[in-house]
Amino acid sequence: MNLRGERQAEFAYQAVYRYMISLINEVGLETPVKLPSLRQLSTRLNVSISTIQYAYSLLEKEGRVYSVAKSGYFAWPVTSNPLMAPGGDLLERLYAAARRPRMAVLSGDEPALLGALDGTLLTLERQLIRRYPRHLQPWSQPCGVWELRAVLAARYTSSPTRCWQADEVYIGADLRGVLEILIDVLGLKGTTLIVESPCDWLILRLLQAAGVRVIELPWKADGSLDLMSFEHLLRHEPVQLVLLSSVVSLPSGVAMSVQERLHVAHLLEQHGCWLLENDSYGDLAFAAGQPALRNLVNPERLIVFSSFDKTLGAEAPFGYLLSRHLSSELQRQFLLRAFRLSSIRQRAIARLYQSGRFDQHLQTLRQRLQEQAEAMSQRVDARLEGRVTYQPPRAGASLWLQSVATVDMRQVFQRMVAQQVVIAPGELFSLAGLHHQHVRLSHVFNGHPNLDVALDALALAFQQAQIG
Incomplete structure (x- = not known):
C-alpha cells in the first residue's frame, strides 16, 4: 500500500523528522537502539540543536522513541510491541x-504541525540571551517566570470582576505535570467528578490513576449537551467539580450555544459546583467571538488549565493553570516538583504574546x-x-x-x-x-x-x- 504523496516545502524540523524515521527504519529493532545525540545530529545535519529537539519531541509523542535521563534517546524494539494482542x-x-x-x-x-513558531522562538531566545546572560535561574521562580505569568493573567482578564494576577498563574513542565499537581492539591481521590465525554485520554487516565470517580456526560448526536442529565447528576450525585471545555470540546469538535452556556453557568452556581475548565483548544476555534465558559461562571469557583503546545508546537511544551485559591499549597507543590523550566524560553513566549505575533500566528x-x-x-x-x-x-x-x-x-x-x-x-x-x-x-x-x-x-x- 503506497501512502506517500508529493512532498511540499517543509521546515527544517520536518526534514530532520524524515531523516530520523529513515534512520530508525534502517536498524534492526530486536532490542532498544540508542539514537544519535542532539549535538551529534546538529553537527551531522547542520541545523540547530533546538530543531533536533523538536523533531525528537514529535517522534516521542508518536511513540517511536523514548528518552532516558542523562542517556539520550532510544528507538523502541518492534518485536516487543503488544500490537497483535487483541485483548491488550x-x-x-x-x-x-x-x-x-x-x-x-x-x-x-497536533494542530501546530500546520505552522509552529519554532524559528521565531529561537530568534527571540538569541536576543534574550544577550540581554539576560546570567539570569537562567530555574530554582528562583518555581511557578514560572513573572513575565509569562503576567502576560497570561492579562490575556485571561475580561472585566474588573473577572481578572487575574500574575501570582494566580502557575506554569509547569507540561500539562501532565500540572494536572497531577492539581489533582493532588484539590484532594480528588475518592471524590466524584463530572467530565464531558468524549474526553482526552491523558486527562481520563490521570483521573483514573488518582482514584477519582468519573461520571461521563456524553455529547448528544446533534452536538448539544444533555442539560437534563447534567441537572439530574448535580441534584443526585455528590459532585463538587465539573470538567468542561472553554469553547469547543474535542475530539467531538462541538460547542455549546450561548444559551446552553448560560444554563450550565446557572446550574453550577445553583448547586455550588466548581468549574475546572479545559482551555487547551480555546484559541483554536475556527469562528471568532465565541464566549468562553469561564466568562459566564462564578470566578470564585473556577480553575482553568491549558498548555502552549497545541498552538506553538513541541518547542513550547509547558502546561499552566489559573486559580485564585489554594495559592500556598499550589506554590508548595510546584516548588517540590522542582520543574527545571527554561526561563529564556518562557520569556520568548511572553514576547510572542506582547508583540502581537502570537495573535497573528493564531x-x-x-x-x-x-x-x-x-x-x-x-x-x-x-x-x-x-x-x-x-x-x-x-x-x-x-x-x-x-x-x-x-x-x-x-x-x-x-x-x-x-x-x-x-x-x-x-x-x-x-x-x-x-x-x-x-x-x-x-x-x-x-x-x-x-x-x-x-x-x-x-x-x-x-x-x-x-x-x-
Whole structure:
C-alpha cells in the first residue's frame, strides 16, 4: 500500500523528522537502539540543536522513541510491541503501531504541525540571551517566570470582576505535570467528578490513576449537551467539580450555544459546583467571538488549565493553570516538583504574546486548520459515503467519525494497522465504555500520506468489521 504523496516545502524540523524515521527504519529493532545525540545530529545535519529537539519531541509523542535521563534517546524494539494482542491495552497498541516503521499516523491531534513558531522562538531566545546572560535561574521562580505569568493573567482578564494576577498563574513542565499537581492539591481521590465525554485520554487516565470517580456526560448526536442529565447528576450525585471545555470540546469538535452556556453557568452556581475548565483548544476555534465558559461562571469557583503546545508546537511544551485559591499549597507543590523550566524560553513566549505575533500566528493557524478540515471532510464524504456520520468540527485538527453500521472498531483498528495506517478508536476517549462506534481521524499529520488510499482502506475495514 503506497501512502506517500508529493512532498511540499517543509521546515527544517520536518526534514530532520524524515531523516530520523529513515534512520530508525534502517536498524534492526530486536532490542532498544540508542539514537544519535542532539549535538551529534546538529553537527551531522547542520541545523540547530533546538530543531533536533523538536523533531525528537514529535517522534516521542508518536511513540517511536523514548528518552532516558542523562542517556539520550532510544528507538523502541518492534518485536516487543503488544500490537497483535487483541485483548491488550488499546492505548498501548496504538502507541506500538505508531512507532512502527512506515506508518501513516492519522490518530493524533497536533494542530501546530500546520505552522509552529519554532524559528521565531529561537530568534527571540538569541536576543534574550544577550540581554539576560546570567539570569537562567530555574530554582528562583518555581511557578514560572513573572513575565509569562503576567502576560497570561492579562490575556485571561475580561472585566474588573473577572481578572487575574500574575501570582494566580502557575506554569509547569507540561500539562501532565500540572494536572497531577492539581489533582493532588484539590484532594480528588475518592471524590466524584463530572467530565464531558468524549474526553482526552491523558486527562481520563490521570483521573483514573488518582482514584477519582468519573461520571461521563456524553455529547448528544446533534452536538448539544444533555442539560437534563447534567441537572439530574448535580441534584443526585455528590459532585463538587465539573470538567468542561472553554469553547469547543474535542475530539467531538462541538460547542455549546450561548444559551446552553448560560444554563450550565446557572446550574453550577445553583448547586455550588466548581468549574475546572479545559482551555487547551480555546484559541483554536475556527469562528471568532465565541464566549468562553469561564466568562459566564462564578470566578470564585473556577480553575482553568491549558498548555502552549497545541498552538506553538513541541518547542513550547509547558502546561499552566489559573486559580485564585489554594495559592500556598499550589506554590508548595510546584516548588517540590522542582520543574527545571527554561526561563529564556518562557520569556520568548511572553514576547510572542506582547508583540502581537502570537495573535497573528493564531489567525493564520486557525484559517489553515479550517481549510484542512474542510478538505478532509470532502474526502471523507466521497470515500466513506454512507458509512460514517459526523459533526463538522469547529476547532482543532481532527474529525470525530461515527460508524453508521455496528462494527467491531478494534477490528477496524487492527485492519488499518495491517494497511500501515493508525487511527484512534473512540473507546480510548471514555472510561465508561462509550464511543465504541466512533473513531478520531486527524487531518494534520507528519508526512504526506495518500489520503484517498487510506480512506478507501478505512471504508473497506468498516465493511469487513461489520457485526450482524
